[in-house]
Amino acid sequence: MSAPPLHRSTVTVIGGGLAGISAALEAADMGASVTLVERKAHLGGLTWSFEHNGIEMDNGQHVFLACCSEYRRFLTRIGSERDVVGPFPLDVPVLAETAGGAVMATRLRRSNLPVPFHLAGSLLSYPHISPAERVGLGRALAGLARLRLGDPHLDQVNFFEWLRRHGQSPRAIEAVWDLITVPTVNLPASQASLAVAAQVFKTGLLSDRSACDIGWSAIPLGRLHGQRAFAALRRQGVALRTSARVRSIVKQGPTWEVVTDSETLESDAVIVAVPHDEAATLVPGDVAPARDNWRHLGSSAVVDVHLIFDRTVTVWPLMAALHSPVQWVFDRSSASGLTGAGRQPQRGGTGPQYLAVSISAADELLGQRPAAIVKEVTGALRRLLPASADAALVDSVVTKERRATFRAVPGSAVLRAQPAKAQQRLAIAGAWTDTGWPATMEGAVRSGIAAARAIAGLTPSQLPTYKFTELQPTREVA
Ligand SMILES: Cc1cc2nc3c(=O)[nH]c(=O)nc-3n(C[C@H](O)[C@H](O)[C@H](O)COP(=O)(O)OP(=O)(O)OC[C@H]3O[C@@H](n4cnc5c(N)ncnc54)[C@H](O)[C@@H]3O)c2cc1C
Incomplete structure (x- = not known):
């Protein structure tokens, strides 16, 4: 040997x-x-994690997709594979406040149909864009499927401009494409390189129906x-x-x-x-x-707003919001030790709840005082989640990671x-x-x-x- x-x-x-x-x-x-x-x-x-008033908080919510094969193998290598949740089939509520103050909600979820039809049901009924914009999503998805990852020319192109050339309206870009681009690239489409965005969408959404399944630390x-x-x-x-x-x-x-x-x-x-x-x-x-x-x-920031409510305000382990200072929200009650030793996210419980609001591409928040960020985010969250209207916010922490990622801009x-x-x-x-x-x-x-x-x-x-x-x-x- x-x-x-x-x-x-x-x-x-x-x-x-x-x-x-x-x-x-x-x-x-x-x-x-x-x-x-x-x-x-x-x-x-x-x-990394830190203790705050007896519960363990992370510097920022981290998620992975099923297609993150090497990261998952790494978890197994260090003996942590049993301490993550999922990856389970993509099923994320997407909430948006309407001009009249009502909340429009839908679920972005994949079916068991083959790619690209696994998302068709969800996208064709997606209420945050018009019927014509929904049908038009197919053009950009087909365009992405044709791109060759690794082609150096892709990095010369701005993702927003590419989406516009492929029939996407600014509203569709914000309500659909940025929903994924902002948390994964840590930049909006208007700043992101097509090369990196194409990697995310082709690998995460278009390679296999289960590639977009999502998991996180328990x-x-x-x-x-x-x-x-x-x-x-x-x-x-x-x-x-x-x-x-x-x-x-x-x-x-x-x-x-x-x-x-x-x-x-x-x-x-x-x-x-x-x-x-x-x-x-x-x-x-x-x-x-x-x-x-x-x-x-360069660098792009991620800010997390950690909110402890005196009661359960949502049954969802994660959710996303549009047109809001709230981007993605995760229930960390169980993982942080707030609600007992069980590692499963609590669903439908009545006890206190710890929500981590994760805000990517957050450079603008770096100079703001934590109290102001908490006020703005909590206000938006209360409007999105009616159950939180009467809940008392008993504690809050803001974590700012200035150099969370490099800036994946063209070039x-x-x-x-x-x-x-x-x-x-x-x-x-x-x-x-x-x-x-x-x-x-x-x-x-x-x-x-x-x-x-x-x-x-x-x-x-x-x-x-x-x-x-x-x-x-x-x-x-x-
Ligand atoms: C808030 C937040 C949320 C995120 N969310 C996600 C997510 O949901 N999904 C995802 O996949 N990724 C996410 N990321 C990105 C992910 O965390 C990073 O890409 C990854 O952890 C970077 O690992 P790294 O080893 O390359 O760099 P780092 O983690 O930066 O490690 C570099 C290490 O080098 C050490 N070091 C620096 N200088 C020296 C020196 N001179 N001598 C000795 N040691 C030194 C540092 O202390 C550090 O420990 C997120 C990042 C942040 C900050």
């Missing part, structure tokens, strides 16, 4: 987010002796990712350095020196899995002459580093690298695996690929 590809190699991984964790596990699986260095005290990067993210990954890395023999910031990376002959505040780590290979602006500082210019371009990727694809290409045995990982995906958990995991494979001299085609249909749902919503 031949030795594994990284047998007798030493590898330092910088950054303990999902990309760095994935890279470290993959490199260790290939026989390397791995050290992972993370600046913070915990692993998990942009997915426990705090800090446990689902950070703590479980810590244990999995330890089991795999990875040396962990937390609360250790890397200051520089230097090549000395065949050896890489990774300098932290307290030590210098020597290794044969390095994987840099930090955000793009930090990578531009750390990665030596001779290894990545284009590193200054990475800073131009951004060429700025993204290539995770599958190592230079002098240094590879770069992160959701911001060129995975084809927007900045997501799936992209982060894929980049980490690709980077580990790159330092082993393996090509991306040798990446393990999993068809998402091979993965079974872990838990259904009751």
Whole structure:
């Protein structure tokens, strides 16, 4: 039997987010002796949790789709696959306040018909646009189906303009396309690159009827990712350095020196899995002459408004809203520990309820005071959910993630580093690298695996690929 590809190699991984964790596990699986260095005290990067008045809150609601095959495999790898809800068939109430103050509600759900008919029933009766606009959706869906993912020309095109050319009205773009684009790309169609939007819609909606099935964590993210990954890395023999910031990376002959505040780590290979602006500082210019371009990727914010009501105001585990400061709403009562030890989202209960209102592309909210954000969002939520009118808001928290994602605008694809290409045995990982995906958990995991494979001299085609249909749902919503 031949030795594994990284047998007798030493590898330092910088950054303990999902990309760095994935890279470290993959490199260790290939026989390397791995050290992972993370600046913070915990692993998990942009997915983290904190305690507030006895309940565990996440920095921001995270969801995944059934087509996120590598992320789901990652969950299994770290022993967390049983602690997510779903993915269960797409079925999301979409609420909108009308000019008269009434609430118009519908459910965006998929059927068991084959693609693209799985969404036809829902879209053809979608009340938020006119009958002609509903029929017109087919033209853009057919246009998307014809696009070739990976075609560099797609990244020169603005998604909004492309939708307009394919017969979509501004109202249809807001009520249908932005409903998906804003939370997945973290930009509205008017700013997004067609390349990234096409990836989302083609893979998430048009590849298989169950690709759009949705799942999320049933426990705090800090446990689902950070703590479980810590244990999995330890089991795999990875040396962990937390609360250790890397200051520089230097090549000395065949050896890489990774300098932290307290030590210098020597290794044969390095994987840099930090955000793009930090990578531009750390990665030596001779290894990545284009590193200054990475800073131009910019950032887009996500704001979450965490609301605790004294009673249950909705039976839905998740819902979306249109023309409202409220975008997507998730019931976190059970996952946070507010309502008992059970992990199933409570449906139809009467006890207190914790709703996380997730607002993407939220740069405008960064300068606003939390109290003002809570007031605006709670007011909108009360209008959308009549059951909340009499409920008392007993607690609230606002979390702001300024650099949640890079800005996937036209022209951004060429700025993204290539995770599958190592230079002098240094590879770069992160959701911001060129995975084809927007900045997501799936992209982060894929980049980490690709980077580990790159330092082993393996090509991306040798990446393990999993068809998402091979993965079974872990838990259904009751
Ligand atoms: C509020 C919010 C909601 C989101 N929602 C979703 C969602 O619903 N679905 C989805 O798929 N994705 C979502 N995302 C995106 C997803 O969380 C990220 O794309 C992914 O977690 C990024 O992982 P990463 O490892 O690439 O980067 P990061 O998580 O940023 O990890 C980088 C790590 O490097 C460390 N580091 C930085 N500099 C140094 C240094 N000098 N030395 C040592 N360590 C360093 C950092 O501390 C960090 O831990 C969301 C993000 C946010 C913020």
